[in-house]
């Protein structure tokens with residue numbers, strides 16, 4: 001136990017971002033010092049429409065690009081969907097799968113998320129697999145059980161520290177300004193680590209476990225210092241350079 005893990009801070013822009021307002025991305029890139037890039041891996045997951053635009057204009061930059069979802073199939077008659085291979089082709093290195101907004105808005109189940117994670121691997125992308133309980137589940141004392149069930153169902157056999165990142169995002173903390181206590185995050189991340197080590201041995205020990213849900217510059221230091229928290233998945237605060245760089249400063 002206790003391997004050294006390079007943290008990852010990934011920004012999920014969700015359904016935000018137009019070609020005309022990419023200045024914040026370039027400001028982030030400019031603010032990412034060599035020391036910071038040494039200490040923490042950085043990624044932005046813009047809407048799919050912007051991946052190729054950003055990949056072409058920031059080739060070689062320290063900010064990697066990721067998608068927000070992918071279809072499980074490589075290609076075919078799936079109007080409106082995007083395959084992992086297409087994201088890779090556009091310049092993505094990773095893709096978020098199983099975000100709670102996809103689970104809620106599109107009825108995605110663990111089996112769907114599992115298939116999407118395997119699609120990501122097939123395309124050579126890292127799967128950022130999201131899990132997290134609802135407020136009712138936490139109040140009922142079921143948070144750890146729910147997250148373990150999601151992990152068991154959503155993380156495919158064959159996961160490694162290179163092809164998989166797990167993000168714990170309590171649904172009630174997303175976009176609300178609420179966060180679990182550092183103690184609750186510690187307990188959950190310990191439970192996730194134990195679950196992944198049981199299944200994947202050393203790979204589970206080395207896998208990055210991100211916390212997501214109302215991460216801001218003001219709370220990033222405390223949250224990122226929690227044992228088994230190896231970075232953050234950031235929504236709202238990843239839309240502006242000042243806030244995103246303020247979160248990255250937790251690693252400076």
Ligand SMILES: O=C(CO)COP(=O)(O)O
Pocket residue numbers: 012099169173174175176177212213214215233234235236237
């Ligand atoms: O859903 C999230 C990232 O995927 C978190 O969103 P917020 O940081 O806006 O709470």
